[in-house]
Amino acid sequence: MMTGISANRETLYAFTMHTRHPIMENLDRLVACRSCDLLLDRVIPPPGKISRCPRCHHPLISNKRSVIDNTLAAAVSTAILMTAAIYFPFISLAEAGLSRDASVMDAIGAFSEGWSAPLTIAVAAFIVVIPVLRAVALIYALLPLRLGNPPAKGAARSFRLAMALKPWSMAEIFIVGVAVALVKVTDLADVSLGPSFWAFAALMLIVVFENKTLCEWTIWRLLDPKRR
Amino acid sequence: MRMDDMAASGPQKTITARKAGLVSCGGCGTLAPLGQHRCDRCEATLHSRRPDAEQRVWAWLVAGIILYIPANLYPMLVTRTFGQVQEGTIIGGAIELIEYGAWFVAFVVIFASVVIPVAKFVAIAALILGVRNGSRLSAHRRMQLYEVTEFIGRWSMIDVFVVAILTALVQLGFIASINPGPAAVCFALSVVFTMLSAQSFDPRLIWDSIEEHRARGRT
Numbered sequence: 001m002m003t004g005i006s007a008n009r010e011t012l013y014a015f016t017m018h019t020r021h022p023i024m025e026n027l028d029r030l031v032a033c034r035s036c037d038l039l040l041d042r043v044i045p046p047p048g049k050i051s052r053c054p055r056c057h058h059p060l061i062s063n064k065r066s067v068i069d070n071t072l073a074a075a076v077s078t079a080i081l082m083t084a085a086i087y088f089p090f091i092s093l094a095e096a097g098l099s100r101d102a103s104v105m106d107a108i109g110a111f112s113e114g115w116s117a118p119l120t121i122a123v124a125a126f127i128v129v130i131p132v133l134r135a136v137a138l139i140y141a142l143l144p145l146r147l148g149n150p151p152a153k154g155a156a157r158s159f160r161l162a163m164a165l166k167p168w169s170m171a172e173i174f175i176v177g178v179a180v181a182l183v184k185v186t187d188l189a190d191v192s193l194g195p196s197f198w199a200f201a202a203l204m205l206i207v208v209f210e211n212k213t214l215c216e217w218t219i220w221r222l223l224d225p226k227r228r
Numbered sequence: 229m230r231m232d233d234m235a236a237s238g239p240q241k242t243i244t245a246r247k248a249g250l251v252s253c254g255g256c257g258t259l260a261p262l263g264q265h266r267c268d269r270c271e272a273t274l275h276s277r278r279p280d281a282e283q284r285v286w287a288w289l290v291a292g293i294i295l296y297i298p299a300n301l302y303p304m305l306v307t308r309t310f311g312q313v314q315e316g317t318i319i320g321g322a323i324e325l326i327e328y329g330a331w332f333v334a335f336v337v338i339f340a341s342v343v344i345p346v347a348k349f350v351a352i353a354a355l356i357l358g359v360r361n362g363s364r365l366s367a368h369r370r371m372q373l374y375e376v377t378e379f380i381g382r383w384s385m386i387d388v389f390v391v392a393i394l395t396a397l398v399q400l401g402f403i404a405s406i407n408p409g410p411a412a413v414c415f416a417l418s419v420v421f422t423m424l425s426a427q428s429f430d431p432r433l434i435w436d437s438i439e440e441h442r443a444r445g446r447t
């Protein structure tokens with residue numbers, strides 16, 4: 001019987017050390033857990049299910065539907081929303097006849113004075129450059145597959161870059177920071193939110209969507225020229 | 229006995245990729261023979277275990293802890309209202325929020341800027357010490373600790389973004405203006421270094437050390 005959650009021990013690749021299995025010829029039929037290195041038979045779970053390592057419970061393969069479509073949709077939306085986020089006003093503040101409009105660029109430039117200047121580059125990278133770079137890398141790697149073409153040159157590198165940059169893409173953390181900041185200033189002045197604010201709020205949802213729908217294992221298999 | 233412990237110590241031989249003479253690519257997970265230098269599929273450099281994990285984890289961790297000290301001592305925000313200058317530290321900012329009555333937001337700030345960083349320092353140190361000396365925590369618990377640490381660490385950056393947006397927004401001349409203090413840079417660097425420390429750790433070492441301890445116990 002094929003069970004989705006392969007916590008059952010049948011899937012453990014259990015053989016004794018002295019039996020020489022022709023492992024090298026059958027690498028495609030094996031999978032190693034990324035988090036504990038356990039070698040397992042590759043069992044693709046039924047659609048919508050995730051198989052987990054029986055030893056450490058780390059997800060192995062999640063057989064999600066329309067992985068390419070969903071990931072591409074997330075990447076394209078990110079690129080569009082980020083362009084809007086930079087272009088439109090973010091937040092404006094008004095008090096006693098004075099008003100101040102702050103764009104995302106102003107937030108990035110907040111540290112540009114004095115010795116905190118390098119932080120400007122870091123903030124720019126975390127909230128704009130890296131999210132955009134990831135989106136572009138994902139589109140480059142996945143669009144040819146979506147169109148039924150072979151992967152573009154360097155598609156694998158590009159997808160690897162997108163995954164490696166993931167922890168450093170912080171658009172969703174930024175918008176939470178903005179929410180905290182707004183609580184601090186609402187007593188001080190009148191605050192109005194611009195389209196850019198909502199674009200960032202939407203980006204947060206896109207991040208959640210991408211986490212839910214992306215399966216690395218599936219994309220890697222599709223990107224492998226040998227397996228097409 | 230839980231399921232994971234059974235699988236780890238069950239009667240049958242569990243075999244790792246490394247024991248089978250294989251290395252799984254850190255980039256894409258493809259298996260290759262041990263000793264192969266570069267992954268065929270994604271061109272990543274192959275390592276059976278992340279190289280020099282112990283030294284790298286400690287180096288980044290110590291750097292992160294050192295920077296966390298000035299991050300708390302120096303002001304995060306310098307506020308000028310009607311000519312009066314007020315300097316606020318991380319803790320000071322949270323206390324101010326409590327005085328406004330914004331309990332929930334104060335909780336978020338304290339959680340992101342104090343609880344998470346300190347818990348992360350302790351967790352990473354415990355993980356790397358556990359690999360060398362063994363740990364009272366089960367491998368499965370340590371694994372969860374690692375996953376939580378990796379997932380949650382980046383959220384500490386919230387306070388840096390708060391400072392950025394306040395600086396950008398509150399520039400109303402004489403009425404009120406806010407500028408970043410030296411703590412902002414220290415805090416941001418501390419978060420980045422701690423993230424690098426967690427990324428240098430290799431969770432496979434937890435399971436390796438369990439196997440080693442068991443093997444030693446048997447002989």
Ligand SMILES: [Zn+2]
Nearest residue numbers: 033036053056
């Ligand atoms: Zn595992």
Ligand SMILES: [Zn+2]
Nearest residue numbers: 253256267270
């Ligand atoms: Zn690879």
